Structure formats: structure tokens, C-alpha cells
Amino acid sequence: MSFANDIRAAFSRRDNALSQLLLINVLVFVVLLLVRVTLFLVTGGAVSLVSVLEWLAVPSGPMTLLTRPWTLLTYSFAHTDFFHILFNLLNLYWFGSLVREYLGDRKLVSLYVLGALAGAALYLLAYNFIPVFAGRPAILYGASASVTAIIVGAATLLPDYTFNIILLGPIRIKYIAAVVVLVSIAGIDGGNPGGEIAHLGGAMLGFLFIRQLQRGRDLGRPVQAVGDWVGRLLSGPQLRVTHRGGAAATAAPAARKGSLPKPEQEDIDAILDKISRSGYESLSKEEKQKLFKASQK
Known part of the structure; x- marks a missing residue:
């Protein structure tokens, strides 16, 4: 089976959200890598990858963002550094597996998407209203806000669940999440303030998402509705079959409803x-x- 068939098979399953999120991140990273090398070979470095990345990353300027609204989501799949994507994918796999196991694929995707939107929102607010950042052009990219939302969401849902960490032993994930948040706060005055602020936006969303879910309110319903609409659009028109006859037509739905x-x-x-x-x-x-x-x- 070719790589193309493997990828097609991964995306054909509806219960494979974690693998799909991981795969999209990897595919975008590979494409950007190939684009970077191609630009170097063709232009000798005169045109950099940034010129392409700007169409995927969230700009700090609101007027520029209005011309590129899709970046509010596409930025969360864009990486250019190997260790950046490595750590994001490892955390996405470890904590995303927990969220998927206990809440299902749809909640995992909702948490990823909403974490990206919350991270972008806090980043834009900071770069347009906090004086130390205002007027400083920047772009935001990477899955860290989404991954942080999933980390904090998993820790809110299962605070005493433990991971066995090399050299440290078993550690409850609520402490891992706390360290992630503290590191992000400490890094705001460093070399990547926009990214660290986005992490905090994702963290707040992750906590709020699970707390609201425990109260019976699913903040991810709009994301799921859009996903269902896109799925129907891509799958094309569905054949509808109607059955005639009273008993045979009504007994099967009733049995299905009662059995599960x-x-x-x-x-x-x-x-x-x-x-x-x-x-x-x-x-x-x-x-x-x-x-x-x-x-x-």
C-alpha cells in the first residue's frame, strides 16, 4: 500500500481523530520543509519561507487578519522547527489519548480547534492593547495553544491520573499541567511572547471546556456542527431509502433505540x-x- 493510500485510509475513518490531527501536523511540516528547500535552491535565499508562512500564521495586525481569516485555524498546524513539532506531537499524543478515551473523538477535535481560537484571540488582544506589545509586528504559528488546551483539559478531567516520567517516576498530570502554565507565564518576557500568551489562552479554554462539560454544557457543539456540515459536503448527496408497510418499517428503529x-x-x-x-x-x-x-x- 502506498503512502497516499495510507493517508486516505487514515482520513476515511470517523473514529480516528487523534491520528488525523497528528497526521495533518506532520504533512504540513513536510510541505513547509520542501517549500523552504525549494525556495533556497531557486532563489538562493532571496525569498524566505516567511513569505509563505505568513499565509498560514496569524498576523498581529487586525487589518491584515481581515484579509486572512483562515489563519485563525491554519496556524495551529504550521511548524518549521523539528523540536517544536516533536514536543507538540508527543504531548498531543499522550494527553490527546486520554481525552479521546474518556470523551471521544468529537470532544478531542473541539478542544483542539477551540484551543487554537482562544490562543489566537488572547495573542491578538495582547498585541493590540498591551502597550509593551502594541505596534510590534508579529506572526503566530504552531499547535502549542491547541496542545496546551488538551493538556489542561485532560488535567481538569483527570487531575490524579499519573504518567511515568523517565528519571522522575509517576507524576500526576495536574502537576504537569501546572508546570506547563507556569513555564508559559515565565516565558512572556522572553524571545517568544506571542507564543507564550497563546499557550495561556489555550490553557484557559481547556479548563473552561471541561468545567462546562461537567455542568452539562458542551462548548464544542458549534465546532461539531461545522464539522458535520463539511463532512456532508465532502461526502456528496446521500441516498434515502423509505420502507412501506407498518410493522416491518417501524419495528427496526424501535428495536435499535431500545437496544442501546x-x-x-x-x-x-x-x-x-x-x-x-x-x-x-x-x-x-x-x-x-x-x-x-x-x-x-
């Missing part, structure tokens, strides 16, 4: 609270099944 009842939101909130207190392994088999069914919504 969706758990109530109150039950899910109670299960999430139990995970936060005691961890996933404390759940009963029935509670795990309810959580899984809820993640398929």
Missing part, C-alpha cells in the same frame, strides 16, 4: 466526577460502558 439506550447527562457527570476523584480504574463495568456510549454521540 443513551445514558443521561446526570449519569455522565457523576461518572466524570468519580474519575476525577478516584481514577478510571475505579469505575464499574456498567459505568465504563455508559461512558463509552456517551462518547459515541
